[in-house]
Amino acid sequence: MPDPQYEPDVGWVPADERLFGVDRRTIAPTLAVFALAVVMSVVLPVVNATVPYHDIVKAGDVLQLRGDVTFVPQAGWGITSGVRAGNAPLSGEYPARATVEHKAVKFTVRTARFDGDANKLLDQIETTSDALSRGRGVHVAGPHTTIVTDQGDHGATARVTGPHTGGVIAAFVFDGRGVEAVATGPSDAGPELTPAVMQMIRSITHPRGG
DSSP: OOOOHHHHTTOOGGGGGETTTTEEHHHHHHHHHHHHIIIIIIHHHHHHHHHSSSOOTTTOOOEEGGGGGEOOOOOOOOEEOOEEETTOOTTTTOOOOEEEEEEEEEEEEEEEEEOOHHHHHHHHHHHHHHHHHHHHHEEEEEEEEEEEETSSEEEEEEEOOOOOOOOEEEEEEEEEEEEEEEEEEEEEGGGGHHHHHHHHTTTOOOOOOO
């Protein structure tokens, strides 16, 4: 009677196909996943911080959003979305969002109809961001404080935080139009950009009674 033949397990990997006990065939896909993670979390922010912007803010530029909301971006920052006041699209309606960036810091203003005050808007933004990130991404943190624009309008502001990210968010409501302004960047970016961000937030305006 012949000796029974040894049948290896389905998942068995020959010794010559293993490296430090790991299946060589799984090394490349695993490294690809790690490489993608590094690109998303490290390389892309560095690239974004070094790539020159094609549309640079000049002194006196004003960006306009839907509902006649405007703000004054910092000279030298790059405009990555948005339209200057007086240059409305062919549709005649300004976009609801504008973004300017400097190195790894991004400043975005959004606008939409909203029924409530600035604190209520900030509460809603906080609830929505927590639901989307499930506590793991960028979210509103800390108490609300009052901020006053150069036009004299009162809003609410709070810190935003996340993995390796920090910033500030501000909310305003002008005659039923909500405005959200948020600045984010690396948590180790330093305080030198804070005055520029706060100046842009305070520059937000809306025609009174409009």
